[in-house]
Amino acid sequence: MDIYTALIHHPVLDKRGATVTTAVTNLDIHDLARASRSYGVRGYYVVTPIAQQRSLVSRIAAHWRQGQGRQFNPVRAEAFETVRVASSLAAAIDDIAQETGQRPITVATGAAIDTGHISYEALRQRLLTEEGACLVTFGTGWGLTSDAMEAMTLRLPGVHAVDGRDGYNHLSVRSAVAIILDRLLGARAPAPR
C-alpha cells in the first residue's frame, strides 16, 4: 500500500479532557518528516484548521526543500519532500484519494487504546501485501478525541513495554510515531555475522 501519516492538531484533548487545537511545533515537523521519509511514507500531513499555522509549516518546509536549507543539509531536504498541510483529516483524505485514485483506510493510534481493532502484525501484513492507500494518524496534546478515533477505519493498540518493565506509558508523539512506523514497516533485524 501507499502509506501516509498525519499529525492531528485538532480535534485533540487537553490534559483536562477538553477538545482543543494545539500549536504546531517546529521539531514535530522535522522529526516526523525524517521518520516518515526513513520508512518510505509517501506523504506526511500536518493537520490544523488554523490557516496561519499551515502557512508557517509551508514556509518551514520550503526553507528546507530549497535554497539555504537545502544547501545546508540536502539530506534534510529529502525528508521535507514528504511534508504537506491539510485543514482537516477529511481534507487530507480527499487529497490522498485524488493522488491515488481511492480513499485510504484510516488508522487511529493512541496510548490509551487497550484493545485495538487490529494488531501491529496484522496491519503490517496488509500494508506490505495489499494494494491501496493507508493513512496512519497521530494526535498531539493528550491524544485524538474519541469521536475522531471512532471515525477511523481501524484502531491500533497503544505500544508498551514487556510485562514487568511496567505500566508507565507516556511517550512523546515523536517517539510514538517512530515506534509505530518501525513496527509496521521496519526491517526485521538480520542475524548477526
Added chain:
Amino acid sequence: MDIYTALIHHPVLDKRGATVTTAVTNLDIHDLARASRSYGVRGYYVVTPIAQQRSLVSRIAAHWRQGQGRQFNPVRAEAFETVRVASSLAAAIDDIAQETGQRPITVATGAAIDTGHISYEALRQRLLTEEGACLVTFGTGWGLTSDAMEAMTLRLPGVHAVDGRDGYNHLSVRSAVAIILDRLLGARAPAPR
C-alpha cells in the same frame, strides 16, 4: 538485566566528520526520559564533559521532579526520575557499577552500522533473561566516533525500513532511541479481539 541509556554529547562527529561536543537540548531530555521510563529503564544518563551543561540538565530535571513542574504534570515528574548526568561514558559506567555491583555491558548504536555484533532479537533475549546490567548508548550530532564505538562491548546494526521502502536512514536521535527501546523491550502486539 537492569537497563540504562546514555545520550552522548562527546565524543561525537559533526557533519564534516570532526570530533566535537554537541549542546544539550531540552527536548532530548524530555523525550528520552519519557521513552526510558516507558520501557522500564533504570537510569538515563545525559553525558557531557561541560560542567555548565550538566548543571543545566540537573536544574531542568529538578524543576520537573519537584515543585512547580511536578504540580503541573506529575506524570512528567515520574519520567524525570530516570534522568542523571555524567561527565563521560566512563563516569556513567562507574556509576552503574557502583549501583548494581558490576560493570554493565555497553552497547553502541548508530545509523551507519551495517553489520552489528548482535541482532536486536539476540540482545532482547539477553536483556530479558540474564542477570547484570546493560548500558545502551546513543550519539548526538552525526553519531558516536568510531573509537567510541570500538570501545563498547557490543554494536547494534542501524534500524531501517523493509526492502523496497527504501534506503534513506536519517532519523532524529529521539526517534532512534524510541525505536531501539521498543525493539529491545517492547511488548509484542497481542492478537486482535
